[in-house]
Amino acid sequence: MLGQQPVTRLLPKHLCIFYCKQYYALLSKKSRQEIGDIHNRPASSKTVMIEKKIHSLPIWFFENLMGHQSIRHFVATRIGGHSHPPYDALNLSFNVGDEPQNVLKNRKRLVEALGIPLTNLTTAKQVHDAHVKIISEPLRGKGATDYEDAINGTDAMVTHIPNICLMILVADCVPILFYDPSKRVIGAAHAGWQGTLQRVAQKTVKVFQEDFGCSPKDVVVGIGPSIGPCCYEVGQEVVSEVEHVFRIKAGLIRNESADSKRYFDLWTANLRQLVQAGIPENNIEVARICTCHHSDLFFSYRQEKGKTGRFGAGIVILGNQ
Ligand SMILES: [Zn+2]
Numbered sequence: 001m002l003g004q005q006p007v008t009r010l011l012p013k014h015l016c017i018f019y020c021k022q023y024y025a026l027l028s029k030k031s032r033q034e035i036g037d038i039h040n041r042p043a044s045s046k047t048v049m050i051e052k053k054i055h056s057l058p059i060w061f062f063e064n065l066m067g068h069q070s071i072r073h074f075v076a077t078r079i080g081g082h083s084h085p086p087y088d089a090l091n092l093s094f095n096v097g098d099e100p101q102n103v104l105k106n107r108k109r110l111v112e113a114l115g116i117p118l119t120n121l122t123t124a125k126q127v128h129d130a131h132v133k134i135i136s137e138p139l140r141g142k143g144a145t146d147y148e149d150a151i152n153g154t155d156a157m158v159t160h161i162p163n164i165c166l167m168i169l170v171a172d173c174v175p176i177l178f179y180d181p182s183k184r185v186i187g188a189a190h191a192g193w194q195g196t197l198q199r200v201a202q203k204t205v206k207v208f209q210e211d212f213g214c215s216p217k218d219v220v221v222g223i224g225p226s227i228g229p230c231c232y233e234v235g236q237e238v239v240s241e242v243e244h245v246f247r248i249k250a251g252l253i254r255n256e257s258a259d260s261k262r263y264f265d266l267w268t269a270n271l272r273q274l275v276q277a278g279i280p281e282n283n284i285e286v287a288r289i290c291t292c293h294h295s296d297l298f299f300s301y302r303q304e305k306g307k308t309g310r311f312g313a314g315i316v317i318l319g320n321q
Contacts, residue, residue: 049062049287050063050066054114056080057079058080059074060075060225061073061074062222062224064220064283065220071186072116072315072318073315074110074312074313074314075175075311075312076092076311076313077298078299078309080109081105081106082105082106083099083102083106084102086309091311092107092167092309092311094147095125095147100146107121118145121144121167122135122139122140122142123167123169124143124150125152125153127153127154128194129153131156132189132200132206133154134159135164137164156201156207158187158211159317162316162319166188166315167313168312168313170226170299172226172292172299172300172302173192174192174226175188175312175313176189176190176221177313177315178204178205178220180215180220183212183214187208188315189201193232193266196266197245199245199273202276205274220284222285223267225291225297225298226267227266227300228290229266229267230263230293231302232263232266232302234264235262238264242269252264253265267286271284
């Protein structure tokens, strides 16, 4: 089904032209050098996402994960659902105040387009922590139709079992999808500033290694749309934490001026910790799409002042049903 749909390549350089112009106009020369690859990415870096319309529903895919026939993955947008403002339209979260029957309709529309049974959708009660849960067969479908049934207190899930679709829900936080084609293991992680500083992405890779015998050099990763360094202003407590955890803030904290606003680059912070974990940079695709600047396409907690929906990113190993 997926292969029959027209493919549109959305180059972030084109998509983000508006925000890039604003963003770069504000930067000092030093800051531009620190984050320069946002505009002038090296040709070898994996930064292109692909949008397809399936049954008229726009769904985004990482190019580096799309090549693998053993899995299916997705990044949903906010377009094409049944929810009313401020959750319009494809809100996938039962936990933000939206009408549950609309969330259920939205989830059904998404999984039907992808050819994934709703009963295989597996979600967690995300708590901005760094616990990684291995999803065993009895946990298949937890949280598919009800928030209370979702897996307790975890921000990353890993499994090697086919037909368990791990889905992370976000609005500005970073959704990260993992796949080891050698050992056939998948993972999905939710990294806001807290999860990023607690290295949830790196801890997910550690579970791949220690529990499934994976080699990091085999793991392919997609870092999805999330609030960018153009918009993610943070306070001194976060700046101090970044310095403490990463030892260096160059490239991670952008200064507007010496005594003014500071912005945290979640994309680079997660990319760096994955590379530190041993994943080749060429295996990592970074969407570099700012949800705050593109709140017409994706839910943005900050842009919409906390009252909004959640979009989803998911991955499943295909197997006989
Ligand atoms: Zn932005």
